[in-house]
Amino acid sequence: MxxxxxxxxxxxxxxxxxxxxxxxxxxxxxxxxxxxxxxxxxxxxxxxxxxxxxxxxxxxxxxxESQYQRKIKAIARSENNVKFFRYAGFLDIQKKGSSQKELLKSLYKTVGIKFNIVTESSTQDEVNKFDTFVYIDDVSFSGEKAIKSLSNFIVKFNLRDIKINIYFFSSHTFSDYNIKRRLEYIFKDRNIFVHVKNGGMREVENRKSRxxxxxxxxxxxxxxxxxxxxxxxxxxxxxxxxxxxxxxxxxxxxxxxxxxxxxxxxxxxxxxxxxxxxxxxxxxxxxxxxxxxxxxxxxxxxxxxxxxxxxxxxxxxxxxxxxxxxxxxxxxxxxxxxxxxxx
Known part of the structure; x- marks a missing residue:
């Protein structure tokens, strides 16, 4: 046949x-x-x-879907991430789309310890407990969603002297560069450090110079x-x-x-x-x-x-x-x- x-x-x-x-x-x-x-x-x-x-x-x-599941398990089991699960605030702050919320839900089910999720509805005191935050999403193209979501969050809670760790399963080179550059420039007087990491599923080159x-x-x-x-x-x-x-x-x-x-x-x-x-x-x-x-x-x-x-x-x-x-x-x-x- x-x-x-x-x-x-x-x-x-x-x-x-x-x-x-x-x-x-x-x-x-x-x-x-x-x-x-x-x-x-x-x-x-x-x-x-x-x-x-x-x-x-x-x-x-x-x-x-199987690639997502493997990545979530790898994140949950990595010893390097234990400090984040214990001490950082994981951000659920996207106003459009459900990718961040769904990833956090899957991660929460997989991680052996209860970690902290911070939302736009969190109180000022709850947010002020953290000096380190984690922003996770599956794919970043232009980076505009991350920039807008994080900017609104920082302004709403008047944050300063913090570190934001941004993690994408897959991303684009200009997006990674632009997110860090834009956020640190916008909030240059607040001592905010931004670290963007590609999770290794896929990193796509899209810089104009290349x-x-x-x-x-x-x-x-x-x-x-x-x-x-x-x-x-x-x-x-x-x-x-x-x-x-x-x-x-x-x-x-x-x-x-x-x-x-x-x-x-x-x-x-x-x-x-x-x-x-x-x-x-x-x-x-x-x-x-x-x-x-x-x-x-x-x-x-x-x-x-x-x-x-x-x-x-x-x-x-x-x-x-x-x-x-x-x-x-x-x-x-x-x-x-x-x-x-x-x-």
């Missing part, structure tokens, strides 16, 4: 298997029929290429064909990638260029269905900066980040009646807050 399966079907089956633990699947599950429906939206001549590159990317950048080595979707100028409607739109005019060096996200230079070109084109086609341009929604994903989008290449079983190209997550599994959403069928539908969906 297996000998009759076409090469395309084999890759489709592997993608479906890779995504089998995704928490927001279509009604029929993350099966081959679902992946086939998604891939058929691409041009015929691009389909096998997109399948191969998507599988390659997911093997590098999809963080599974665009050639970047592991995010970051097209060369010749790979982008901007629709006439958007040619004069400053929102999509950013910095293009300069050169090429290897990364775990892409097979080689030619594959990277083609992959970026196709996903940018699809993203623009999706945006053409919107009534007005969005300042944050770009072909290659959510971004507050001008350009084509963040271009994320990291996915999680919990939710598909909005920072990855629209081609992976835009739309709904079932018709919604909204043309701007129904124009595309997602591989991984997002679940959560999407306030930029004004169509």
């Amino acid at each position: 297996s000998s009759n399966i076409s090469p395309d079907e084999k890759v489709i089956n592997k993608i479906a298997e890779k995504l089998s633990d995704y928490t927001s699947p279509p009604a029929g599950g993350m099966n081959s029929e679902h992946v086939s429906k998604w891939i058929k939206q691409f041009a015929v001549e691009d389909r096998r290429f997109i399948l191969d590159e998507t599988l390659y990317l997911l093997n590098a950048g999809y963080l599974s 665009s050639a080595q970047s592991g995010v979707f970051w097209p060369r100028e010749y790979s982008v064909d901007t629709p006439e409607k958007f040619e004069e739109c400053e929102l999509y005019k950013g910095v293009f990638r300069d050169g090429y060096d290897s990364s775990d996200s892409f097979r080689n230079e030619a594959s990277r260029d083609r992959f970026e070109s196709i996903l940018t084109k699809v993203g623009f086609n999706i945006l053409l269905h919107r009534k007005t341009p969005s300042e944050v929604l770009k072909p290659l994903g959510f971004s507050t900066f001008d350009g084509l989008g963040f271009g994320g290449t990291t996915f999680t079983y919990r939710n598909c980040p909005n920072n990855v190209p629209l081609a992976f997550w835009w739309g709904d599994y079932e018709p919604t009646g909204a043309p701007a959403l129904d124009c595309w069928y997602p591989l991984m539908k997002r679940n959560g807050y999407n306030e930029w969906y004004e169509l």
Whole structure:
């Protein structure tokens, strides 16, 4: 039976298997029929290429439930973390999303001792007990969520003379640098030290000075064909990638260029269905900066980040009646807050 399966079907089956633990699947599950429906939206001549590159990317950048569980156990069992569990305040302060709360809940169940969780509802006296805090989350892309959450917390409780240890399962190089730089600058008169650590699941290069080595979707100028409607739109005019060096996200230079070109084109086609341009929604994903989008290449079983190209997550599994959403069928539908969906 297996000998009759076409090469395309084999890759489709592997993608479906890779995504089998995704928490927001279509009604029929993350099966081959679902992946086939998604891939058929691409041009015929691009389909096998997109399948191969998507599988390659997911093997590098999809963080599974089992990986999360192993990481939580490793954190809980590390002797280096005992002092934090005993003396630090673990922060549960994110206003949007549930990743931090869920990670703390899982960690609390796994750690052998009761540790301290601090929230926005904690009293001033409860917060003042600590001079060390731990901010944990699964993935950081731009770092803006951490910066905003921690800034609000510091201001609300008028904190000074503290150390904040920030720990991400996976992150991006500019995010790690920017979080520390921004927070220590904003609160430079308060003696606040910030330490950012990548947990080793995945660290993706995305600094402008190293665009050639970047592991995010970051097209060369010749790979982008901007629709006439958007040619004069400053929102999509950013910095293009300069050169090429290897990364775990892409097979080689030619594959990277083609992959970026196709996903940018699809993203623009999706945006053409919107009534007005969005300042944050770009072909290659959510971004507050001008350009084509963040271009994320990291996915999680919990939710598909909005920072990855629209081609992976835009739309709904079932018709919604909204043309701007129904124009595309997602591989991984997002679940959560999407306030930029004004169509």
